[in-house]
Amino acid sequence: MNKKRLLSMLALILIVSTVLAACGSNNNREDGASNGAGKPAEAKEQVLHINMSAEPPTFDPGQAQDSQANTALKLMYEGLVRVDDAGKEVPAAAESWEISPDGLQYKFNLRKDAVWSNGDPVTANDFVFAWQRVLDPTTVPAAPYAYQLGYIKNAMAYNAKKVTDFSKVGIKATDEYTLEVTLENPTPYFLGLTSFYTFYPVHGSVQNNAAWATDYKSMITNGAFNLSNWTTGQKLEFTKNDKYWDKSNIKLSKIEASLVASGASELSSYKSGQLDFAGAPNGEIPSDSIPTMEKQLPKEFSKKGTAGTYYYEFNVTAKPFDNVKIRKAFSMAMSRQDIVDKVTLGGQIPAFGFVAPGIKGVKDEFRTEYKDNFFTENVEEAKKLLAEGMAEEGYTTLPEITLIYNSSESHKKIALAIADMWKNNLGVEVKTENLEWGVFLETRQNLNYQVARAGWSADYNDPMNFMDLWKTGSGNNDSGFSNAEYDKLVKDTLVSQDNAVRMEKMAAAEKILIQDEQVLLPIYYYSNVSLTKENVKGISVNYNGAIDFSRAYFE
Amino acid sequence: MVRYVANKFFYMLISLLILISATFFLMKAIPGDPFQAEKKVSAEMKARLMEQYGLDKPLYVQYFKYLGDIATGDFGISMKKLNQDVTKIISDTFQTSLKLGLVAIVIAVVVGVLLGMLAALYHRKLIDNVAMILAVLGMAVPSFVLASLLQYYLAEKAGWFNVLGFDKPLDYVLPVMALSAQPIAFIARLTRSSMLEVLHADYIKTAKAKGLNWLTIMFRHVIRNGILPVVTYVGPMTANIITGSVVIEQVFGIGGIGKVFVESITNRDYTLIMGVTIFYGVILMVARFLTDIAYVMIDPRIKLSGGKEG
Numbered sequence: 001m002n003k004k005r006l007l008s009m010l011a012l013i014l015i016v017s018t019v020l021a022a023c024g025s026n027n028n029r030e031d032g033a034s035n036g037a038g039k040p041a042e043a044k045e046q047v048l049h050i051n052m053s054a055e056p057p058t059f060d061p062g063q064a065q066d067s068q069a070n071t072a073l074k075l076m077y078e079g080l081v082r083v084d085d086a087g088k089e090v091p092a093a094a095e096s097w098e099i100s101p102d103g104l105q106y107k108f109n110l111r112k113d114a115v116w117s118n119g120d121p122v123t124a125n126d127f128v129f130a131w132q133r134v135l136d137p138t139t140v141p142a143a144p145y146a147y148q149l150g151y152i153k154n155a156m157a158y159n160a161k162k163v164t165d166f167s168k169v170g171i172k173a174t175d176e177y178t179l180e181v182t183l184e185n186p187t188p189y190f191l192g193l194t195s196f197y198t199f200y201p202v203h204g205s206v207q208n209n210a211a212w213a214t215d216y217k218s219m220i221t222n223g224a225f226n227l228s229n230w231t232t233g234q235k236l237e238f239t240k241n242d243k244y245w246d247k248s249n250i251k252l253s254k255i256e257a258s259l260v261a262s263g264a265s266e267l268s269s270y271k272s273g274q275l276d277f278a279g280a281p282n283g284e285i286p287s288d289s290i291p292t293m294e295k296q297l298p299k300e301f302s303k304k305g306t307a308g309t310y311y312y313e314f315n316v317t318a319k320p321f322d323n324v325k326i327r328k329a330f331s332m333a334m335s336r337q338d339i340v341d342k343v344t345l346g347g348q349i350p351a352f353g354f355v356a357p358g359i360k361g362v363k364d365e366f367r368t369e370y371k372d373n374f375f376t377e378n379v380e381e382a383k384k385l386l387a388e389g390m391a392e393e394g395y396t397t398l399p400e401i402t403l404i405y406n407s408s409e410s411h412k413k414i415a416l417a418i419a420d421m422w423k424n425n426l427g428v429e430v431k432t433e434n435l436e437w438g439v440f441l442e443t444r445q446n447l448n449y450q451v452a453r454a455g456w457s458a459d460y461n462d463p464m465n466f467m468d469l470w471k472t473g474s475g476n477n478d479s480g481f482s483n484a485e486y487d488k489l490v491k492d493t494l495v496s497q498d499n500a501v502r503m504e505k506m507a508a509a510e511k512i513l514i515q516d517e518q519v520l521l522p523i524y525y526y527s528n529v530s531l532t533k534e535n536v537k538g539i540s541v542n543y544n545g546a547i548d549f550s551r552a553y554f555e
Numbered sequence: 556m557v558r559y560v561a562n563k564f565f566y567m568l569i570s571l572l573i574l575i576s577a578t579f580f581l582m583k584a585i586p587g588d589p590f591q592a593e594k595k596v597s598a599e600m601k602a603r604l605m606e607q608y609g610l611d612k613p614l615y616v617q618y619f620k621y622l623g624d625i626a627t628g629d630f631g632i633s634m635k636k637l638n639q640d641v642t643k644i645i646s647d648t649f650q651t652s653l654k655l656g657l658v659a660i661v662i663a664v665v666v667g668v669l670l671g672m673l674a675a676l677y678h679r680k681l682i683d684n685v686a687m688i689l690a691v692l693g694m695a696v697p698s699f700v701l702a703s704l705l706q707y708y709l710a711e712k713a714g715w716f717n718v719l720g721f722d723k724p725l726d727y728v729l730p731v732m733a734l735s736a737q738p739i740a741f742i743a744r745l746t747r748s749s750m751l752e753v754l755h756a757d758y759i760k761t762a763k764a765k766g767l768n769w770l771t772i773m774f775r776h777v778i779r780n781g782i783l784p785v786v787t788y789v790g791p792m793t794a795n796i797i798t799g800s801v802v803i804e805q806v807f808g809i810g811g812i813g814k815v816f817v818e819s820i821t822n823r824d825y826t827l828i829m830g831v832t833i834f835y836g837v838i839l840m841v842a843r844f845l846t847d848i849a850y851v852m853i854d855p856r857i858k859l860s861g862g863k864e865g
Binding site: 051054055057058060063065066137140141142144146147160210211213214231232233234235258259260261262264265266268269271272273274275436437438439441442443445454455456459475476 | 585586587588590591592593594595596597598599600603604607608635636637638639640644647648651703706707710711714717718719720721722804805806807808809810811814815818821823
């Protein structure tokens with residue numbers, strides 16, 4: 001009996017104390033609430049607040065492969081060159097460079113005043129170390145983006161263990177501040193590529209320390225900002241690097257990034273004044289809210305095309321899309337303008353080709369020099385082609401068709417709209433099926449589909465980045481398409497030095513891909529929708545939508 | 556008592572082994588792997604990665620190796636959050652979920668019990684009706700709807716709170732409200748019905764007839780007996796809340812373990828999936844275990860085997 005009384009006393013004490021504790025904390029909160037949170041008064045303090053919809057999976061430039069890491073690493077590191085607003089390469093870690101007339105030899109002269117965040121000078125050896133690390137077949141885990149360095153002589157051979165002696169690879173530090181690079185083929189876009197994260201230098205001290213990039217305290221970086229705090233899954237904080245050689249041009253003292261995947265929360269936070277920037281490429285503005293935002297906040301709203309294409313690809317080995325006329329019929333029997341105006345709402349551009357705007361051609365953009373007039377939308381023509389295609393294959397009715405896409409609200413809306421257009425225009429019933437991301441990728445790769453959603457955005461500024469994909473045997477070619485003439489055009493382009501000839505060949509290849517074979521059904525060219533507070537200036541977005549906050553500032 | 560505890564503990568270990576095995580094989584049965592992306596890595600590169608992470612070995616080899624590793628407390632490194640220690644990811648994010656969860660639990664129990672008691676004491680009066688309407692609302696409104704509503708009105712429109720983040724004490728208010736609404740409602744209803752039952756029990760009448768004062772009756776008999784169902788519920792609820800709510804964490808930008816778990820599945824981050832699942836399993840089992848023991852201690856009607864009181 002005594003014990004029971006004791007227990008009930010304990011229970012009572014517990015209840016009372018929790019009540020009191022709760023009251024206490026409630027009071028604290030009331031006090032805080034009256035002060036009013038929300039509006040940041042620190043705007044003048046040059047602290048920029050942004051959001052990233054996911055935590056960068058890594059802060060190791062050699063291992064990175066996504067746009068979140070890109071944004072973070074652009075702040076923390078600096079490559080040989082930087083690409084400015086106009087898309088031009090400007091000196092960064094390299095003060096100047098010389099390119100041999102045959103386009104194969106690059107000599108980079110590094111600046112002598114650049115140092116790492118621990119004070120060590122940034123030397124040519126740091127670049128050699130970083131690049132070797134990426135290419136080394138024994139690196140654990142293997143660097144997935146090693147192929148970005150594949151233009152360098154013997155680089156891929158070394159990566160595939162066909163060349164074991166690294167001195168045969170075209171990367172040499174001839175002295176502390178001179179880096180010489182020899183390429184396999186003349187590659188007009190190589191200089192711009194050296195601004196990409198896989199090419200960033202890495203401090204030699206990370207050797208034998210697999211975990212160096214998992215703790216912000218052990219990261220030694222050479223960029224305008226250091227990662228100064230990291231709460232897993234919640235927050236990243238970048239503080240200005242006082243040792244950075246160009247620090248006089250860096251005006252922000254700090255950049256704080258929340259890590260929230262919800263576009264609605266991000267927008268809400270922006271509107272409440274907590275964020276200074278919202279939207280692509282690191283976050284998202286829900287498509288339903290885009291028209292309202294454009295109207296309400298015209299001075300803060302921006303939509304800008306980026307070098308990427310949203311498309312549906314056909315499995316050209318599966319019925320009924322093994323027939324080119326049927327592929328063409330499906331591609332013609334829809335209205336891309338309606339998709340863009342009524343479904344995606346983000347200022348996307350209807351696509352009739354594969355190479356996206358923003359990609360350089362000979363003098364101007366490739367897309368300006370070679371129009372994407374490979375086909376037109378035409379329901380009558382589509383019906384005719386469908387009938388012809390069906391006759392060729394001996395169909396009286398089409399086999400059942402399923403369109404697959406990966407689970408996402410926006411993909412779903414587009415898929416339903418397009419299926420509806422096909423139904424109205426062609427009288428064809430198409431089933432739509434959403435698949436979880438991993439399942440989706442595997443299904444597509446195994447050619448276990450008929451028509452599937454896909455998207456491609458540029459890694460480097462050349463049409464090759466788009467045309468390369470559809471080569472026979474290309475790892476990313478999930479369509480079953482294989483065309484000897486196409487392959488030859490792409491291969492010829494690789495070795496050609498004359499840019500005009502290269503572009504000519506690529507345009508010819510694109511014609512085969514879209515006009516002749518209709519391997520894919522282009523839908524739209526991507527755009528980035530974003531909101532920036534009016535007093536924030538100097539955010540730089542390049543051709544493929546990658547963003548650089550390092551030179552941003554508050555007015 | 557000792558035998559009872561040992562018995563329960565043994566079954567816990569068995570359940571854990573079943574959980575690990577089932578998760579391991581189901582996880583591997585899902586199509587996909589940790590190295591897939593829209594832009595694929597080459598076949599050779601993928602083969603190299605699979606080999607480096609030991610994913611090229613037959614499934615049973617991987618399974619026994621994994622069992623061996625966790626037996627020594629090694630949960631491995633994440634395959635997607637590169638080189639990050641699974642144990643560290645879990646401990647970092649769990650601390651966040653725990654901080655949020657504990658506050659929510661305390662609020663839920665206190666508010667829920669008080670609400671239920673008031674409702675029972677003022678049965679069929681205004682207070683009862685109001686409390687029960689609140690409870691029905693709390694049960695019916697899903698937490699993500701409530702979270703979004705709170706965020707929209709109290710943070711975005713009124714500006715009283717931050718929309719995102721989890722740094723300052725004030726940042727706890729909205730997520731705690733969203734997280735505790737449903738348990739409050741449930742606890743209030745549980746408390747109310749069981750208190751009503753107790754209030755009408757014979758022994759209460761006896762106590763009243765004996766002339767015991769009201770307070771003594773309340774604390775010694777009514778609350779103690781009336782709170783029993785709540786105790787049963789609090790165990791699983793605690794486990795449920797502290798393991799993180801992915802929805803609440805997503806909406807308010809909180810770096811909790813719920814978010815990590817969902818991401819790990821999308822990423823096919825095998826080591827992290829296993830680590831978090833085992834961790835969840837342990838939490839849930841321990842919570843049930845403690846509930847069972849607490850129940851034995853509080854409820855005199857539960858007799859342990861042997862019939863003697865421990």
